[in-house]
Amino acid sequence: MQRLASSRRLLQAALAPARANSSLSAPAAAAVAAPAPENGADAVPKMPAFDYTPPPYDGPRAEEIFRKRAQFLSPSLFHFYDRPLNIVDGKMQYLFDEDGRRYLDAFGGIATVCCGHCHPDVVEAIVNQAKRIQHSTVLYLNHAIADFAEALASKMPGGLKVVFFTNSGTEANELALMIARLYTGCNDIISLRNGYHGNAAGTMGATAQSNWKFNVVQTGVHHALNPDPYRGAFGSDGEKYARDVQEIIEFGTTGRVGGFISEAIQGVGGIVELAPGYLPVAYDMVRKAGGLCIADEVQAGVARTGSHFWGFEGHGVIPDIVTMAKGIGNGIPIGAVVTTPEIAQVLTRRSYFNTFGGNPVSTAGGHAVLKVLEKEKLQENAFVVGSYLKEQLNKLKEKHEIIGDVRGKGFLLGVELVTDREKKTPAKAEISHAMNHMKDMGVLVGKGGFYGNVFRITPPLCFTKEDSDFFIDVMDIALSKL
Numbered sequence: 207m208q209r210l211a212s213s214r215r216l217l218q219a220a221l222a223p224a225r226a227n228s229s230l231s232a233p234a235a236a237a238v239a240a241p242a243p244e245n246g247a248d249a250v251p252k253m254p255a256f257d258y259t260p261p262p263y264d265g266p267r268a269e270e271i272f273r274k275r276a277q278f279l280s281p282s283l284f285h286f287y288d289r290p291l292n293i294v295d296g297k298m299q300y301l302f303d304e305d306g307r308r309y310l311d312a313f314g315g316i317a318t319v320c321c322g323h324c325h326p327d328v329v330e331a332i333v334n335q336a337k338r339i340q341h342s343t344v345l346y347l348n349h350a351i352a353d354f355a356e357a358l359a360s361k362m363p364g365g366l367k368v369v370f371f372t373n374s375g376t377e378a379n380e381l382a383l384m385i386a387r388l389y390t391g392c393n394d395i396i397s398l399r400n401g402y403h404g405n406a407a408g409t410m411g412a413t414a415q416s417n418w419k420f421n422v423v424q425t426g427v428h429h430a431l432n433p434d435p436y437r438g439a440f441g442s443d444g445e446k447y448a449r450d451v452q453e454i455i456e457f458g459t460t461g462r463v464g465g466f467i468s469e470a471i472q473g474v475g476g477i478v479e480l481a482p483g484y485l486p487v488a489y490d491m492v493r494k495a496g497g498l499c500i501a502d503e504v505q506a507g508v509a510r511t512g513s514h515f516w517g518f519e520g521h522g523v524i525p526d527i528v529t530m531a532k533g534i535g536n537g538i539p540i541g542a543v544v545t546t547p548e549i550a551q552v553l554t555r556r557s558y559f560n561t562f563g564g565n566p567v568s569t570a571g572g573h574a575v576l577k578v579l580e581k582e583k584l585q586e587n588a589f590v591v592g593s594y595l596k597e598q599l600n601k602l603k604e605k606h607e608i609i610g611d612v613r614g615k616g617f618l619l620g621v622e623l624v625t626d627r628e629k630k631t632p633a634k635a636e637i638s639h640a641m642n643h644m645k646d647m648g649v650l651v652g653k654g655g656f657y658g659n660v661f662r663i664t665p666p667l668c669f670t671k672e673d674s675d676f677f678i679d680v681m682d683i684a685l686s687k688l
Contacts, residue, residue: 250647251679254672260295260302268292287645296323299666312677313652317505317664320533321578328536331574335567344564351564354573361515364524368550370543371564375504375531376404378541382527383408386465386498388552393426394459396466400432402474403502412467415656428454433481436611444484451488455495463497470517473505476655477620477662479613485521501525508533509579512589512616536575540568584667592616595674606685608633619663632657636688643684649677
């Protein structure tokens with residue numbers, strides 16, 4: 207009760223200015239992209255025009271929702287911003303709060319919304335399937351799961367043709383690790399420091415950031431040196447980092463391993479691109495030790511990097527197992543593991559079953575996502591507009607000393623803030639201030655990295671050049687206020 211009372215007092219103070227404006231009608235407020243600047247402040251950049259006005263919202267206000275959240279939901283939940291937002295509507299690359307105020311979404315629900323919020327084709331597929339049958343079981347036949355599996359397999363290289371559906375990225379990675387261990391008969395797994403793969407027993411072991419690890423049994427995982435071009439000991443020399451994988455095999459295992467799991471670009475870790483040349487060498491070492499190579503594509507996959515449909519393709523490798531979630535559902539809870547027919551056979555040794563994996567509604571939505579990506583050429587847009595946005599971010603780096611690094615590909619971009627470029631001292635407080643300034647001007651963006659000092663820029667793939675210009679103008683002003 208003490209925590210609840212304290213949370214209520216904090217929110218009442220934070221929302222006091224907002225209540226004064228709550229009499230605005232939704233359509234009227236929708237025309238206002240962000241609050242007016244204080245006297246003497248920089249003018250708020252103009253948000254690109256967008257032909258949509260959300261319906262009036264008459265539901266609970268932020269204060270009431272926050273009170274219920276504090277009382278009935280897990281205390282582990284946290285929120286962005288000094289004044290937490292009550293988001294009630296979304297359309298394509300924009301979100302709307304309880305007053306109808308529009309925000310440019312540069313976070314995409316943590317790299318999850320790829321086609322755009324409430325994309326009509328995806329919504330239609332989900333609604334039509336829900337009207338017909340929401341759930342049966344994979345013990346019966348249904349075309350939705352088979353059609354989506356076929357479409358997903360067509361996007362994979364080599365012999366990666368067998369799909370297992372799950373409900374999340376954590377579930378997908380748990381299953382992938384189990385498959386690797388079963389197939390090889392080895393328990394030892396190698397993952398990368400700073401990587402994130404989920405929060406269940408096996409995936410928490412593979413995750414290598416103390417922020418996300420509880421004090422529970424996590425066995426059989428060895429964490430290799432992270433090939434981080436910005437903070438790593440060997441800069442961009444991927445082969446030097448890979449030597450640590452070989453040393454783990456030789457000095458930390460029997461000489462045989464079950465597998466190696468990594469992201470192509472570390473998402474939660476702060477949009478860290480692996481050093482060039484690292485993955486081909488590491489894959490070769492692991493395979494010579496009898497292990498399988500697992501590509502965690504939960505954030506980097508499904509066209510987000512622009513140059514390729516899957517992040518691992520940018521490194522010139524073909525994994526033995528690929529995991530995915532987030533973008534394949536555009537917000538619908540769904541994950542998947544894709545592997546070869548031979549490797550897939552290991553799950554026939556016992557009964558493997560997932561009640562909701564391959565649910566007709568989720569797979570109908572996922573199939574619609576693949577169709578939209580192709581029809582609207584969103585991978586090409588991620589490459590073209592994402593490259594432009596990164597170029598503009600690098601120009602901001604030249605202007606603002608606080609920007610230590612700009613990295614990533616397509617619409618998986620990171621901007622690391624530091625108070626000292628030589629020492630690379632994380633600017634942890636500054637990034638929170640900047641995020642609040644950007645929110646007040648109408649831009650929502652994420653943050654991450656081990657130190658929490660990296661902007662995570664992962665918008666829907668329909669993000670435009672005009673959106674990019676607005677984003678840059680807003681970030682420029684926000685950084686100038688620090």
